[in-house]
Amino acid sequence: MIQFVKQLTNDQSRRLKGYERRVARINDLEQTIQALSDDEMRTYTDTLKQRIADGAKVDDIAEEGFALVREAAVRVLGMRHYDVQLIGGFALLEGNISEMPTGEGKTLVAALPSYVKALEGKGVHVITVNEYLATRDANQIGQIHDFLGLTVGLNVPEMEPDAKREAYQADITYGVGTEFGFDYLRDHLVGAPEERVQRPFHFAIIDEVDSILIDEAKTPLIIAQKDRSHIRLKALAQRVVTEFDEADYEVDLESKSTAFTESGILKIEDMFAIDNLFSAEHQVLYHYLVQALRANVLFELDVDYIVKEDKIELIDLFTGRIMEGRSLSEGLHQALEAKEGVTITEENKTTAEITIQHYFRMYPLIGGMTGTAQTSRQEFLKTYNMDVVQVPTNRPRLREDHPDRIFMTIEQKYAAVTEKVVALHETGRPVLIGTTSIAQSEAISKHLSKKRIKHEVLNAKTVTQEADIIAEAGQYGKVTIATNMAGRGTDIMLDAKSKEAGGLFVVGTERHESQRVDNQLRGRSGRQGDPGATQFFVSLEDEIVKRYAIQKLERIEKKLKPDAHGEVPAKEAADIIEYAQTTIEGIGVSIRDYLFKLDDVLNEQRNIVYTIRDQAVNADADAIKKNVLGMMRLAIENSIDMHVTDELVPEEWPIDELKADLRYLTMREPVWSDAVADTFELKAELKGFTDDIIATAETRLEGDEVVHFVKESLLRALDMKWTDHLTMMSGLKEGIGLRSYAQEDPGRQFGKEGLEIFEQTYVNIARDVTMEVCQLDRYFAAPVEEEA
Structure with missing residues (x-):
């Protein structure tokens, strides 16, 4: 472990030194860029675009690009990038995670690599956790891009398709992460290419990357139809x-x-x-x-x-x-x-789904920003091939993180929190109280109200005031209760009197399942060298202890010696909290890894179906014909294999069922001699029957009208059977975990049985298409054969 930490430190040090050399070169360019007029700066953008078009790599022009963005930010927003923000920009440009504490200006950092990568003309997506932040960033940082001659789009829910299409055509598109994923799924439900809104993936920058790529990773994005x-x-x-x-x-x-x-x-x-x-x-x-x-x-x-x-x-x-x-x-x-x-x-019946993990892995390159990624570094590397770069702070951190205070019961904990807040409030020092649920925030609120402490409550019931409440939480005398990450992305600014009083004091009322979320809460205090302090108040009745450390608690409970207020000074109590948190984080990693492996199976299947579907939507006549003819041969041969096996002698063959199924599929009467002695001979005789049907279909699959009809038939079969397939796979996933009790590897069994289900789904698609093609004469006049 020590060797690993040393290696990590050495890697970080070498990487940062390389970035610092590049920052020095940007600083050398500053006077030259400052001397340019506004129009000359926009012309510079065109020059950089042309150099890339002529073969230059993005990295070759990155320093000039960063210098342009820094100067544009000064002229448009009155904000100049710090050197450490330039370092963060280079980490993003290389497809890594810039770990920067709260208040270090991550939003401004994103302007650097998004501009440079946009010069390739393939589109850049800047991903945020909610619509408010996406709109804010597009309106604010978008001014820099607009000033430099690039176009900016905004992608949020409830937009019309035409507006979305325009947003995606922009050089840089801001938006909510889930909405990009939903657009991908919707693009694979369309019937014509012009109905799609996205273009091929190029580069994404993900703000609060740990929240999006890890915390939301277990929840798939689902598009569903109603079922009453x-x-x-x-x-x-x-x-x-x-x-x-x-x-x-x-x-x-x-x-x-x-x-x-x-x-x-x-x-x-x-x-x-x-x-x-x-x-x-x-x-x-x-x-x-x-x-x-x-x-x-x-x-x-x-x-x-x-x-x-x-x-x-x-x-x-x-x-x-x-x-x-x-x-x-x-x-x-x-x-x-x-x-x-x-x-x-009405119940939702899934018609399309994808996990956040698999969606973002489709981008050739992604970069991320957060204040807390190092604890999940291995997971980021393994799943997304993203390393974590810890960017130095612009100013030294003055925040003081106090040790946890641990109590026997929840009520004793709440009493201590209330006492602490009352004492802090008397000094005028602003207090932010972080809770893990709405119920907890309301319980704390009742305790403070009894003490006549005026306070604001921010939770899912008051989300409309979120940004304003959080922004004012640093004002002198303010007391704010907020669930977990409410207001994440909004800086808490201190006024002068608050700084004199010691800065924002963050009180945590329970350890979260993820250390990263605890660290994010701490990070609300002490931004940009401000004074501040944090402390967690926890109890041995907290949910995290009950769920993950109850047996460990039972073993040492009698040794604990609480004081008159129920506070436990023993180190063993702190160990219980740490053990519970470590346990759940380990379980979380295992679950995400397990689900990722299961979803890998579905992802491969989705890629096959979507490839065939895309070819049909694009009206690629050759691809449609190739896919349809292949499906027809599969459907007919599968019918024969299902009815006639080597285990049965000819006298046991279900001849009537086989003939009926082939008639049902092909609208033709299958014929073979009575002398066939085994399956090999039967299949040999039926090969002519199959070849003739395929040949007839091949001659019929000509002309725009017929190809369009077959395309629609193929899309209909794909969509209907894929919906059924997702339902079956969901049922399989729901029960597969129980296989471990039978000494089976659930992941391996899911892959094996999932493949069997998919093979049958594909056969069902093939059968539907075969029946449609074999009945073309019912819809279109048969082609007239020319006389020899």
Whole structure:
């Protein structure tokens, strides 16, 4: 470990020295660039574009480009990049992560590599975590790009396709990360090339990269169609589950999973008068009962979701924000609706999906920015091939991070937090209290109200005021309660009196599952050399301890000697918190790695389907003909293989079923002699039948009208069967984790069974296409044969 740290330090040092040499050359250019007029600076942009077009590499012109951007920022915004910001820009340009503490100006840093890479004319995407930040950055930093002659676009939800298309055609496009992923999926549901909005991927810069590429990595982006089936069954499942007691189910808090016990299963079978809950005919009932159980046991109101205007709104546990437009799939969202007694909505049936991990891996190059990436360096390297560069701060950090205070109970913890805030407030020192849930923020608020401490509460219920509340949190005498990462991306500015009082004091009320989120909270204080302090108040009743360190706590609980206020001074208590956090982070990495491997299987399948679909949408007649003829041969040969196997003697062949299926597929009567003695001879005789059908189809696949018809048939088959396929793969993934109990590798089994499902899906697509092509004469006049 020590050797690894030394190597890491040496690598960082060498890299930073290289960047510093480049920064020195940029500084040497400064007077020359300052002497240029505004028009001459825009002409310089054209010159750099031409040099790249003539064969120069981006790295060859990067220093001049950075110098231009720095001068443009001075003229347009009155802001000059610090040398350390130039260093951050080079790290991004190389496809790495610039780790820069809060307040070091990451937004301005992004202007540097985005400008230089945009000179290649292939488009640059600047990704943010929410619409507010995307709009802010496009309007502010976009002025620099506009001044230098580049175009700027904004991509946010609810835009019309034409507006999106224009945004993507810009040199630099700002937007919300998930929206770029959804646009990719929507582009693979279109029927014509002009309906697409994106162009080929080139370069992306991701702000708050840890939040987007790691925290959101487990949640796939899904486009779905509505399905109203089983609404009454969902309500019934909720009524059934509410009659259960704890002996009827078991819960694994560590993996957040639940299952019925034998007594629960017997109770269900008795209620519905059925013999076997697990038989195929009761599969739908079992599925919705499980979802109802999950909704009641694993999801907590005002922690995982809120109820707003007769709707369930999901909460992002890492940011504390409402996840706009997001819903749980497979009927789980409807189970929550039934639990809370709101209107049960239509269930979503997935038509397209992709994970954040696989979406961003399609970019040839990505760079990222955050204040906290080093603790996840290995994961970034392994998954995205991005290294972490720790950029020096512009000014020395003055923030003081106090040791945690640990209490036996949650109420004792809240009392201590309240006492601390009262004492700080008396001095006028601004206080930011970070919480991990809405429920916790409201509990703290009640304690402060009893002490008549005026304060602001920022959580998913007050998100519209987010930026304003956070921006003012550094003012003298202010007390602000905020869930986790609320306001992330907005600087907290101190006024003069606040600085004199000691700067912002950040109080954490619970350790988060991720150390990075704790570090982000700490980073709200002490920006740009400001004074500040942080301290976490935790309890041994906190959720993280109950879920991940309960056994360790039980072993040493008797040794702990709390004082009159319930505070535990023992080192062992601190070890429990650290153990719980280390455990969950390890589990998180394992889960993301596990899901990534599972999604790799689906990603390969998606690439095959999307490639065929893209060729059809592009109206590539040769590709359409090649794909369709290949599918027809596959469908016919598969039909023969399904009915006739080497295990059966000719007398046992289901001849009538085979003939009926071939007629159904091809509209032709298959013929073979009665003398065939084995499958080899039968297939040999049917080869002529197959070849004749393929040859006939080949002659029919001519002319724009026929090709267009076949293209539409192919797209329809692809979309319908792919939707069914995603449902089957989701079911397989849901149950595959149980295979580990049977000494099977779940990942390997998922790949094996997923391949079998995909092969059958592809055959089903081929069968649909074959039937359409073999019936072309029903839609179009048969071609007239010319006389010899």
